[in-house]
Structure formats: structure tokens, C-alpha cells
Amino acid sequence: MLKRFLKNKKNDEKWRGGNPNGRPKLNINELKLLHFKEDGKSNREIARILGVSEATIRRRLKELE
Numbered sequence: 001m002l003k004r005f006l007k008n009k010k011n012d013e014k015w016r017g018g019n020p021n022g023r024p025k026l027n028i029n030e031l032k033l034l035h036f037k038e039d040g041k042s043n044r045e046i047a048r049i050l051g052v053s054e055a056t057i058r059r060r061l062k063e064l065e
Helices: 002-011 030-038 043-050 054-064
Strands: none
Touching: 030 043, 030 054, 043 054
16 A cells, blocks of 8 residues: 555655655755854754755754764
């Protein structure tokens, strides 16, 4: 049933895709992230600017440590 659901979603024109592990297709450059953090932006502000969730920003920043 899950395969059928995913297959139908892929055929939907509005569906943008993504990776099976849930990460967005957007490649978030680590230099951009560090630049935003140095400018004093919060994770919420960065997420809003890049159009991703706060959790994505937290995860990507943690990966940079």
C-alpha cells in the first residue's frame, strides 16, 4: 500500500519529490549557514529565508560541528 501511495504522489504534478530519508532537495551550503549564524540570525529566521524547517537547520548545523 505504501508503494502505491508513493507512486501516486510521484505522478502528482504538485509533488516536488525529495529524498527517501526526508531531507529536502535544496542543497544548503554550509558557508551560507555559517554566514547567517555569524550575522546573528536565529534558526527560525534562517529556516524562513531558505524555505525549510527549523529542524532541518538544527540538523545541518549539528552536522557541521
